[in-house]
Amino acid sequence: MFSFKRYRKFILPLIILLTVTEGAAVICGATFGKLFEGLYRGIAFFGNMYPPDWSAFSEMLEPALQSIVIAFLGTVFGALMSIVFALLAASNLSHPWVRAVTRFLIGLERSIPEIVILILLVAAFGLGAMPGVVALSLGCIGMLGKLLADIIEEIDPLMIESIESVGGNKLQVIVFGVLPQIIPNIISYTLFRFEINIRLSVLLGAVGAGGVGYELDYSFGMLQYHRAFTAMIIIIAMVFGTEQFSYYLRKKLKMEGALK
């Protein structure tokens, strides 16, 4: 009797959960048993892709560099745009209407997956690095724009008033009051976004941006699974390397001028 009472509040959510799960399972054709069968098949296939085709290794290096550079450019331009958006979206710097519109745009961008942006850009401009860089740049705005705007709003308003009180105008307040305070955040968030953009660069590459993502997709398409395995190894190395790079840079910059 008492145990029923304790769990009572869980019963309704649980029923909803089970119903939704059943419905979803029917739609996906994915009952619990099939789940493990599917995973097993996937893992088995993955095992068949081994060993990698080492002869293809050298062909993959240039596309890998392409992907990295696309991610780099996407991050740099994206960060610049995000800073502008963040300054416009901060309540302590912007007119309320400007802030509302900017925040809306940032939220809107966050809701559009980068792949969708890329597909539209490819439809407009064709294949190549350009749609990739633009898609990644725009993709940054949702995340960096919001994070930086929030950080800017946390700046002590007295700091801003202090500069205004000695005669500084809006731009000077931004350059001398806001930017120095948020630079560590800008660097840290941008490095983190770079990690994300490297992964995205690979994915977008297969949809038209080129680079090692395209090579991977192409290999699968040509049924050359060992070659695909090689591409995968290179991609893993890229991602891992980027993470380490980002980690060390962030650690090093935290040492110098560490301040809240």
Next chain:
Amino acid sequence: MSMAKLTLPSKKYRQKMTVFSAVVVAVALACIYTNFNPLGIFLEFHYVRDLLGEMTPPNYHVLSDNSSTVMAILQTLSMAFLGTLYGGVIAVIIAFLAASNTMPFRAIRLTARFALSFLRVIPILVVILIFVIAVGPSTFAGMLTLVIVTVGNFGKLFTEMIENVDNPPAEAIFSVGASRMQVIRYSIIPQILPTLIANLLFAFDVNIRAAIGLGIFGGGGIGFQLQLAKSVLHYKDVTAIVTLIIIMVIVVEKISDYLRRRILGEGKLR
């Protein structure tokens, strides 16, 4: 208070200029290498204008013409839902196998940790392509991919959550002679459950965006419809589908945020 070195403004300006120039040169080289012209968007804007012309007005009849669009949306939602649910459960199980305070056998623990690290770095593209071959292009393949991706994204986090649990409750339970499984059930799970569920809701939010992308590679769902419409140049359909995608993502986001706030109280965290 230690005395810091005083740099004159002119020297500071030179330092800043050097860094700035280096970045500009790096970016310029990168642009040349990839043939990317930053001004290209503006110089070639007529492409965008042309496309916009073809894309408007959006054709919402895609919803009513046949049931495939509505079905596709449901497929994407289901894919994300099941991928998060199953993936979350598997992630939690592996996390318990990988946590130092719940798995005393080093061999199992190291294997579990290695599996989690591997799944974390494997590119999502590889995973979807493999499953499309293994089980055929379908929503099922997309769902399996999301299971793997979820374990990869959250396995390590869950492990750390388990390891960071407060010890005293565990010790108290041990001291009354309980088994390891009981400690897990009564001490660890209650402590991590709210954050766990909040993270799964967050994972759902992330996975819905991923699910759309997976559709393009054979995972079915609305992503597939989008790619299809684009490949036959039905741009008005494309616009309609894009707006539907945006609405879907926003709705999922709002639901996820709302539920997370109810579970965690104000100030939604991971």
Next chain:
Amino acid sequence: MLEVKNLTKTLPNGRKLLDGISFKVKKGEFVGILGSSGAGKTLTLRCLNGLLKPDSGSVIIRDELDRPFDICKINKRELRRVRQKIGVIFQGYHLVKRLSALENVMIGKLGQINTFRSLFYGFTDAEAEQALKALDKVKMSQLAGSMTGNLSGGEMQRVAIARAIFQSPTLLLADEPISNLDPSNAKTIMKMIKPLSEHMPVIGVFHQPEMTAKYCTRVIAIKEGQIIYDGDPKLSNKRLEEIYGEELELIEQQEHLLAAIAK
């Protein structure tokens, strides 16, 4: 010289925050504004440099050519020009923490420097040397290169004073400059502010009547938006009771504390 005429500010529900505040201050005066919390002291001060616009009234300040400007009525560009010559010290941490003390001092002249030059080039070495001299006057030149966030409260306020000195202002405003400081640092700051009043009127909002009694030349007390006293800084206990209500004992205690430090 500064002339304040009839400042009023009313809340939508009718309560008067400022009710006809008027006074004149000239060079040589160090005015302390006292009052209990919410009486309207800080609001008054913020009207003096335009951070707050009153519902009616005027604040007239004269520039170097003796032309009058009503701060409550001038436009943004003129306000910026007038503010070039108004120094401010706020309570707590209002300097940019991640910049060095020297840079924070140089910020004082931002209103006087061409915008483009300040944004794209920064400050000149000549300005840096002048700023260093200002820091010297507050005995902070050793720490000129330190990041401001690493300084103590008292040191930060000294940098703020240096910034004001650097501006060569015609008016100095201070909003509770010593409220965050321990008694010894507070004394140091008051001792540094006082001599500045020889060159310009200094107006400060304080919560410490024993400090204003010792260092100010004149005290203005505000209660419920109105000036209830304007005159000699040494206030009788009866006066203090009028201004604050029942904080007499606290004041007596602080006097003992100060006496102990003042060896």
